[in-house]
Amino acid sequence: MTDETTHAVAFTPEDLPTARSFFLPHRIVMMLVFAAFVVAVAVFMRWDWLPRYLPRLGWGILVSLVMLFSTAILGFLLAVPIGLVQVTGPWFLKLPAKAFCTVIRGTPLLLQLWLLYYGLGSLFPQFPAIRQSFLWPYLREAWPYGVAALTISFAAYEGEVMRGAFGGVPHGELEAAKAYGMGRWTMFRRIWLPRAIHRALPTLNGETVLQLKSTPLVATVTVVDVYAVISKVRQETFLTYEPLLLLALIYMCLTGILVVAFRTFENRIPTRGA
């Protein structure tokens, strides 16, 4: 996915408004209208269920965030070799990496998740060896499948980004490193990788927001994240709009926090010129 598309489908730091922009006259009017709307929602809709579910909602948000960060970090660690071998690797590494990216990016994440959880999951217990192994208590749970599916997906999308980033590092820099007598590994560690990550950073923001937007899918395989908690509210109260509006608000806040954090992080990385 190109940088621009990631920006188009995920909220990214450049979308953040400035503090001053809120004080334009028409915006003040719009904010008043919006405030009136919020008050109306708060007064006329049913929110009496909220206190009962607050602890569970907090727990659910935590699960969602753990899912997001663990899979983004694991996925990124996988993405680096996947991107690298596509740029320099021999064909027997390049080809599988390319196929991996194509297949994962060409099929819906929901299907991959169900394939892992229901497909593979129903295969495992047929082998007594797996059932008796130390892994079985984990394989019995749902979250390893959610983590696996999300990690694989992130690795494929980010692997494609890293491929472009590795390829885009100017040759001169690598040649300069060689001229200084750096070995292959030193050059990779000191020049190539940091420069590639630097180039991939803006896209990485967008991909991470996209990953956050994918996490609710794990609720379909019994992981109790914030989406699952809201589903439970919907089922127990028979309300539709209130819980879903709250859920949308929660995700908007999470995205906002994530994006602000990314911007702070990005500002601390020195960039020269344009």
Add this chain to the structure above:
Amino acid sequence: MAADSLVNWGLLSLSAPGWGGVLLQGFLNSIQIAVGGFTLGLALGVGGAFGKLYGGPVLRDLLECYTTIVRAVPELVLILLLYYAGTDLLNQVLALFAIGPVDISGLMAGIFVIGVVQGAYSTEVLRGAIKAVPAGQIEAARAYGMSPTKVLRRITLPAMLPYAIPGLSNLWLIATKDTALLAVVGFSELTLVTRQAAGTTKAYLLFFLAAGALYLALTLISNVFIGMIERHARRGFAESR
């Protein structure tokens, strides 16, 4: 037992004892929704992009809210909200105009839901593409005395296409995959019928792999066409790298 079901290709045969026909029907539904949703999204996106670039301050801010919300909230949540609230609202609006409630089929609701989500994405893609059109070309058109609609039709839209196509093709691929999320609201598209078939026959791996192959085929075939369209749209451009 699993080994048997893994190789039981008969389950995929197109007629009655096999589930291939049901799967293909679901696949067709998915494609219909993807095409409908993508087209609706494109229409919303053209309007949204021009509104964002040339509209008044209020319109611009409203559109900003629309694209921000859609880009910050998971598709799954949006789909649930739009699926229940959207059709409900539509009926209430129609009731205001004294038109009876329309019967909204699952297909229509699906197209609507995917379309609204895609609309926000394509607003952003098209806005970027329009901004990439050299201002001089539009000024030249104005200097020739073209009306705004004519400038749009003859200059802006055709000139922005090469910039928009890579983004739009990605959106098309996203649309095809987002249709799978409609399984969660019980719409009989490919992913849901796959799960039903798998649940009934207990051949989970076989059916999920078959559905994956169908989605992958759609993506790969789309890529071929996208390549053709891209080459066509970029004719006359200097080859970059």
Add this chain to the structure above:
Amino acid sequence: MKKALKVLAVAAVIAVGSGVAASAEALKVGVAAEPYPPFTAPDASGKWEGWEVEFMNAMCAEAKLECVLTPVAWDGIIPALTSKKIDMIISSMSITDERLKTIDFSDKYYNTPTGIIGTKGEDIKPTPEGLNGKALGVQVSTVHQAYAAKHFAPAGVEVKEYQTQDEANNDLAAGRLDAVQADAIALKAFLATDQGKECCDYKGDVAEDVAVIGPGVGVGLRKGETELKDKVNAAIKAIRDNGTYDTFSKKYFDFDIYGE
């Protein structure tokens, strides 16, 4: 490109058109979009069949209603009814006080006990003590979930919730659950399959709790639609009296599914 856009537009119009063409007259009857044998399940041609489909056909024919079976997601079936996506629910939905706050029900049309199945050879009893420390699967927003939350969860049973009954059964067979609580008939249908035979057996009925389990299964209707409700009630009574109900029930069960 223009041509491509045109083709897309035409395709969209066709797609939208075919959606509108669905008859606006017929009543849409919601069933959960999942295999739930022997009540409702899709066959390999995508057609829905089972006891409840026959009940729907007989009841609608008796009431002179034109009914169209419409699959929807189980966890959204009540919102689908209240937002008029469907007009009736015939999906093994038990009549409970909790649901009566939101929707209306016809008289009951069947009632069966609630049971628990579990992994073969494992020592499981359908009591809070007998399930202590075990993982019990239930389907969300069912009376079984409510029952498990009230009686089993406080007693140290790990209650896991599934969107569909089929998924819970599958996870039991996959060894991720120790037991599943559901309608006894649906469970016995599962135990009769190859997968069910291999892994699990019936552990017994759970203790009665009418306040949670309810008096039986009814047709879900929107509140205030008394005319339709009267028609449905009259039709249920009529097919009970004229023997139609027993005729199609015999094909599926060797006992009286209507209950007391």
